[in-house]
Amino acid sequence: xxxxxxxxxxxxxxxxxxxxxxxxxxxxxxxxxxxxxxxxxxxxxxxxxxxxxxxxxxxxxxxxxxxxxxxxxxxxxxxxxxxxxxxxxxxxxxxxxxxxxxxxxxxxxxxxxxxxxxxxxxxxxxxxxxxxxxxxxxxxxxxxxxxxxxxxxxxxxxxxxxxxxxxxxxxxxxxxxxxxxxxxxxxxxxxxxxxxxxxxxxxxxxxxxxxxxxxxxxxxxxxxxxxxxxxxxxxxxxxxxxxxxxxxxxxxxxxxxxxxxxxxxxxxxxxxxxxxxxxxxxxxxxxxxxxxxxxxxxxxxxxxxxxxxxxxxxxxxxxxxxxxxxxxxxxxxxxxxxxxxxxxxxxxxxxxxxxxxxxxxxxxxxxxxxxxxxxxxxxxxxxxxxxxxxxxx
Amino acid sequence: xxxxxxxxxxxxxxxxxxxxxxxxxxxxxxxxxxxxxxxxxxxxxxxxxxxxxxxxxxxxxxxxxxxxxxxxxxxxxxxxxxxxxxxxxxxxxxxxxxxxxxxxxxxxxxxxxxxxxxxxxxxxxxxxxxxxxxxxxxxxxxxxxxxxxxxxxxxxxxxxxxxxxxxxxxxxxxxxxxxxxxxxxxxxxxxxxxxxxxxxxxxxxxxxxxxxxxxxxxxxxxxxxxxxxxxxxxxxxxxxxxxxxxxxxxxxxxxxxxxxxxxxxxxxxxxxxxxxxxxxxxxxxxxxxxxxxxxxxxxxxxxxxxxxxxxxxxxxxxxxxxxxxxxxxxxxxxxxxxxxxxxxxxxxxxxxxxxxxxxxxxxxxxxxxxxxxxxxxxxxxxxxxxxxxxxxxxxxxxxxxxxxxxxxxxxxxxxxxxxx
Numbered sequence: 161x162x163x164x165x166x167x168x169x170x171x172x173x174x175x176x177x178x179x180x181x182x183x184x185x186x187x188x189x190x191x192x193x194x195x196x197x198x199x200x201x202x203x204x205x206x207x208x209x210x211x212x213x214x215x216x217x218x219x220x221x222x223x224x225x226x227x228x229x230x231x232x233x234x235x236x237x238x239x240x241x242x243x244x245x246x247x248x249x250x251x252x253x254x255x256x257x258x259x260x261x262x263x264x265x266x267x268x269x270x271x272x273x274x275x276x277x278x279x280x281x282x283x284x285x286x287x288x289x290x291x292x293x294x295x296x297x298x299x300x301x302x303x304x305x306x307x308x309x310x311x312x313x314x315x316x317x318x319x320x321x322x323x324x325x326x327x328x329x330x331x332x333x334x335x336x337x338x339x340x341x342x343x344x345x346x347x348x349x350x351x352x353x354x355x356x357x358x359x360x361x362x363x364x365x366x367x368x369x370x371x372x373x374x375x376x377x378x379x380x381x382x383x384x385x386x387x388x389x390x391x392x393x394x395x396x397x398x399x400x401x402x403x404x405x406x407x408x409x410x411x412x413x414x415x416x417x418x419x420x421x422x423x424x425x426x427x428x429x430x431x432x433x434x435x436x437x438x439x440x441x442x443x444x445x446x447x448x449x450x451x452x453x454x455x456x457x458x459x460x461x462x463x464x465x466x467x468x469x470x471x472x473x474x475x476x477x478x479x480x481x482x483x484x485x486x487x488x489x490x491x492x493x494x495x496x497x498x499x500x501x502x503x504x505x506x507x508x509x510x511x512x513x514x515x516x517x518x519x520x521x522x523x524x525x526x527x528x529x530x531x532x533x534x535x536x537x538x539x540x541x542x543x544x545x546x547x548x549x550x551x552x553x
Numbered sequence: 554x555x556x557x558x559x560x561x562x563x564x565x566x567x568x569x570x571x572x573x574x575x576x577x578x579x580x581x582x583x584x585x586x587x588x589x590x591x592x593x594x595x596x597x598x599x600x601x602x603x604x605x606x607x608x609x610x611x612x613x614x615x616x617x618x619x620x621x622x623x624x625x626x627x628x629x630x631x632x633x634x635x636x637x638x639x640x641x642x643x644x645x646x647x648x649x650x651x652x653x654x655x656x657x658x659x660x661x662x663x664x665x666x667x668x669x670x671x672x673x674x675x676x677x678x679x680x681x682x683x684x685x686x687x688x689x690x691x692x693x694x695x696x697x698x699x700x701x702x703x704x705x706x707x708x709x710x711x712x713x714x715x716x717x718x719x720x721x722x723x724x725x726x727x728x729x730x731x732x733x734x735x736x737x738x739x740x741x742x743x744x745x746x747x748x749x750x751x752x753x754x755x756x757x758x759x760x761x762x763x764x765x766x767x768x769x770x771x772x773x774x775x776x777x778x779x780x781x782x783x784x785x786x787x788x789x790x791x792x793x794x795x796x797x798x799x800x801x802x803x804x805x806x807x808x809x810x811x812x813x814x815x816x817x818x819x820x821x822x823x824x825x826x827x828x829x830x831x832x833x834x835x836x837x838x839x840x841x842x843x844x845x846x847x848x849x850x851x852x853x854x855x856x857x858x859x860x861x862x863x864x865x866x867x868x869x870x871x872x873x874x875x876x877x878x879x880x881x882x883x884x885x886x887x888x889x890x891x892x893x894x895x896x897x898x899x900x901x902x903x904x905x906x907x908x909x910x911x912x913x914x915x916x917x918x919x920x921x922x923x924x925x926x927x928x929x930x931x932x933x934x935x936x937x938x939x940x941x942x943x944x945x946x947x948x949x950x951x952x953x954x955x956x957x958x959x960x961x962x963x964x965x966x967x968x969x970x971x972x973x
Contacts, residue, residue, distance in 0.1 A: 189868050190767055196759030197768070200781045200842070203835050207791060210798040347590035355587055364591050371598055373958060375896025377925045378601070378947050381932050385940055386604040414597045445580035468786065475788020477899035478925075482932055502790050502899065509793075509903045515802060523903075527794045531787065538786040 211531055214524030219308070221521060222300035224258055225319045227251065229297045231259070232275060237288035242267075242277045244297065251277055256300035259291045266300075308525065314488040314504075316518045323526065325490040329498035333409040333480055334473040336494060340413025341469055345420030346462065352421070353428035354450045372418035380482030383411035388483065391495070399495055403485035406494035412479050420469045427461020428454055460548035464541040471537035475530060477502040501526050605951075608944035609716045611691040614702050614709040615731075618679040619646065631673070636666040639673055646677040675732065682731055682938050683709055716945035726910055726922075730938040735946050737910045738927040741826065742895060742953075744914050745923055748830025749837065749894050754887055756834075757841030761883075764842070765849040766871055785839040793903030796832030801904055804828075810918030824905030827917040832904050833897060837890040844886020848879040881964055888961040892954050898925040924950045 229248030244251070251257070255269040257279065265286045271278040281288040301319040311322015348368070352361055387407035392400045400406070431454050439449040455462065485497025486507050499507070505526055508519045621631045624642055634642075640661050644652055655661075655672065664672075674680070683706050686698055691713065702711055724734025760781075768774035801823035806812040808823040808831075852875050860870040876883075907920040908930060914921055922930075924946060931943035 183866060186866055186868050190763075193759045193763035193767060196756045197763040197774075197777050199756055200760065200784055200838065201777060203784060203795070203838070204780050206799055207787070207795050210795055211791075214798065344590045344593055347587050348594065351587035351591055355584065360588075364595075367591075367595050367598055371594055373892065373896075373954065374601065375898065375925055375950065375954070377896070377898040377928050377932075378605070378951070381928065381943055381947060382601045382604055384932060385608065386600060414594070417594055445576050447580035447583045448576070471786060472788075475790065477788070477790045478929065481899070481902075482929065502788070505790055505794070506899055506902050509797070509905070510908075512905070523794060524798070527791055531791050534786065534788055535783070538783055542782075 207531065211524050211528040214521050215528045217516070218518075218521035218525040219303050219305060221518060222256065222302055224261060224298040225301055227297050227299050231291060231293045231295050231297070234293050235259075235289075235291045237281070237290050240278060240281065242279055242297075244275055244277055246275065248296070249299075251297070251299070256283070258298045258300070259289065260295045261298060263289060263291065263295075263298075265289045312490050316522050321522075323501075323529065325488040326499060326501045326504050326526065327529070328490060328492070329405055329480075329484065329488075330474055330500040330502070332405045332492070332494060332498065333412060333476075333484060333500055334470060336406060336409025337412035337416055337473045337476075338466070338470060340410055341416040341420050341473075342466060344413070345417045345465070345469070346424055348417070348421040349424035349428055349462075350450050350455070353425050354446065354454060368418040368421060371414065372422075374415075376415065376476065376478040377482070379411050379415050380408075380479045383407045383479055383483035387411050395495065401485070401495060401497050403483060403497035404495045405480075405484050405498050405500075408480045408482075408484040409494065411483065412473055412476055415476065415479065416469045416472055419472060420465050423465035423468060424458070424462045427458035427465065430461065431457045460545050463548070464545045467537050467541035467544065471534045471541070474537070475502065475534050477506055481506040501530050605944045605947050607687045607689050608941050609948055610688045611714065611941075612686045612695075612698055612711050613682050613714045613941075614684040614706050614711055615680045616683050616706060616709040618681070619677050621674075621678050624673075624677070631678075632670065636669055639666065639669045642677060643669065643673055651676070675729075680731055681729075685714075685938055685941055714941075716941045717948045721942075721945055722949065725912075726927075730936070730942050733942055735924060735927055735949055737913055738922050738924045738946070739949070741910070741914050741921040741926075742923040744826045744917065744919075745830045745833060745901075745921060746891060746895055748827060748917060749833040750887075750891060752831055752834035753838050753841055753890070757838050757887070757890075758845050758883060760838075760842045761845035761849055762871060762876075765846050766867070766875065781839050781842050785843065789836055789897055790899040790903060792832055792836040793900030795835065796828055796900060796904045800828035800831050808918075810916070815916065815918055824907070824920065825918045826914055826921040829901050829904050829906070829921055829923075830917070832900050833894040836897065836900060837894045840890040840893065841887055844890065845879070845883045848882025848886065849875060851882060852878045881967065885961045885965045888957055888964070892957040892961075895923075895957070896925055896950070896954060898923075898929050901926055902929070924953070 227249040229251065230245040231242060232245045233243040235242060251269050251272050253269055253272060257267045257269060259265065265281065265288055266283040267279040267281055268283055269277055270280055303321045308321050308323050310324065311320060312324045313320040313322050314325050348364070352364065356364065384403075384407070387410055388400070388402060388404065391404070391407050391410075435453050435457060436449055439453045444452070480500040481503040484503055485499055486503070487497065487499055488504065489496065489498040491498050505523050508523055513520050513523075624631045626634060626638060643655075661669065684702070690698060699711065702709060720732075721734050722739065723736055724732055725736055726738075727733040760777075764774065764778060764781075768777070800808050805823035808825050808828045810816040810825070810827075856874045856878060857870055860874045865873070901921075901923060906922050906926040908922075910920060910922050928943050928946045928950065931939040931946065
């Protein structure tokens with residue numbers, strides 16, 4: 161009896177304690193799960209931080225270019241005036257100079273009078289050096305944002321940093337890809353949502369899924385070994401180069417087609433049945449219902465699909481790296497080789513890239529531009545969906 | 554006053570009928586045009602598969618440096634000679650330095666007869682592919698191929714070659730397309746994917762649980778959700794650049810293994826399997842999270858209520874009710890994300906895949922190459938023969954992906970039949 165009383169007491173004591181307790185285990189788990197979610201934020205922060213940091217380094221680096229102007233006399237560490245030869249590119253006030261590529265010291269030209277150049281020695285805390293005559297002077301090119309965005313020649317090792325040839329090639333392959341993907345993708349979407357029987361859908365959808373699942377490197381191989389020969393046999397080998405933006409763009413269009421069609425189809429299927437029934441009731445044909453009622457109603461979703469398609473095409477890498485050509489070229493001819501932004505990044509980083517070299521930093525500058533382009537396109541597409549969506553019921 | 558006619562006049566009715574015919578015809582035209590555009594997609598897929606298999610099989614012209622029949626001794630063909638004779642042939646035909654090096658790698662006493670026979674084939678007979686033809690040509694234009702060969706390579710013999718075979722799967726990389734293989738690439742792909750899954754799966758599912766079960770509707774959590782959707786749209790090469798800056802460079806002591814004293818002597822820098830796997834993990838994380846969220850959202854709320862009603866804590870409810878029910882969906886999504894990672898090339902090139910690997914990867918700190926990287930490198934070679942090996946590697950990759958996707962579909966079907 162005693163025993164059962166104590167048991168009962170114990171039980172009542174235990175059950176009486178209904179205060180809220182902190183469950184440490186639950187707290188720790190919740191904390192861990194939050195960290196998992198926050199890693200995505202860290203990824204974004206990491207992308208933005210690293211791209212900006214190295215891009216800043218890119219815009220702050222000095223590229224040394226040989227002026228071919230030799231020293232005419234030996235220079236002592238305390239000389240304020242250099243005597244230079246007449247050969248080479250003339251120096252200008254404000255130029256930053258170095259004695260050859262071995263020289264550590266950086267000098268600034270204060271005044272040029274004939275062959276005598278008055279300089280400020282030992283800039284940036286470098287020690288003035290003694291130099292022998294005959295050493296050629298190098299002058300510094302600094303990469304400016306303006307030159308980067310507007311220059312039409314990309315050759316980082318000889319001081320040309322115009323990113324336009326790369327951007328131009330990217331836009332060309334994207335435009336060609338969208339010329340294929342937009343009409344075809346929209347047609348497929350309209351067909352699937354308005355015309356196709358259940359069986360036709362069952363046959364076509366897997367094909368599209370397979371097309372979307374083929375790795376891009378395989379598409380690159382396809383572009384180079386199939387599409388290019390086909391183009392060459394149609395237009396002539398003299399006109400179509402082995403590497404060209406047209407074949408890369410066409411194949412990229414096939415890659416993007418499933419994306420555009422599936423997003424557009426989702427938008428079309430979201431249009432309520434009552435709208436179609438109303439159109440049919442007024443005597444519209446199937447085609448009229450599709451183009452005059454359903455497509456306009458789903459326009460925001462279709463537009464978003466197009467924009468996402470463009471963004472995907474801009475960021476697409478392997479097809480252009482394999483088939484579009486290796487070497488920046490500023491051309492509007494789709495049958496000529498031209499390197500895109502992504503293709504350039506792949507080619508440059510293919511070897512053992514040494515850190516803090518011009519190439520290393522330029523990857524980040526191009527990457528930042530690429531990121532900004534695709535990111536803003538993605539934001540615009542989200543805006544479009546939110547702003548212009550027709551809400552039914 | 555004349556009364557207005559109740560219906561259209563005869564002329565108007567005729568016009569209407571004309572327009573109606575025209576409208577119906579127009580609709581019928583599009584009825585044909587629209588499916589035609591889907592056929593373009595099917596044609597493209599067919600052309601792609603045709604192209605790959607066309608390049609993977611076909612006749613090749615092989616020129617031997619030394620005719621194997623001239624190596625036969627007293628009527629015994631090369632393939633049946635005893636080991637001692639083979640070693641003698643080897644000694645006679647290769648330079649002394651090379652012989653000593655082979656002896657140094659592994660003494661001939663300890664090598665098997667097959668091994669020595671392989672060496673004789675590789676070093677003495679030294680077959681070289683001088684020309685290759687596509688499957689299409691091989692099947693339909695055998696006469697022309699033979700004529701071409703007689704004219705251009707009289708010393709060569711013709712053989713039918715399937716570029717993808719067991720030896721191709723088992724062999725190491727080699728500059729000689731005849732004997733090269735994808736063994737290090739397959740192993741590299743598997744290692745990389747293991748690391749990717751090890752990081753991406755727990756973190757991805759954890760984030761999905763947080764967002765679906767714990768997160769209140771506040772600014773921070775909305776930011777996380779938007780951010781995940783945006784990350785899914787970032788080009789893969791950007792992840793490669795991030796991996797290069799963070800994993801390869803900043804975390805070099807960890808990713809190269811020096812921090813643990815495990816550095817692989819062949820690398821000793823951050824361009825390792827670990828860096829590659831973590832980069833791919835970041836890449837597929839948004840996909841895993843979004844898919845897992847959908848799976849968790851599909852678990853009916855009544856299950857949660859039942860668990861709470863029995864006094865289960867939040868985590869007990871999630872662990873024993875929500876997760877088991879969402880698991881098939883989560884796994885399907887993960888498999889799809891992983892098959893995307895297996896096919897990725899661009900980020901791994903940027904992270905620093907090796908161009909040539911002589912030994913198998915043995916740890917997360919080894920140098921790496923993967924199947925897509927191997928395909929890319931062979932495709933980028935100027936020699937046409939490597940197009941054939943690239944096509945063979947593509948077949949291996951596609952079979953691998955098909956297997957994965959088929960298992961995802963099976964999983965999905967089992968899941969949907971069980972819930973019905």
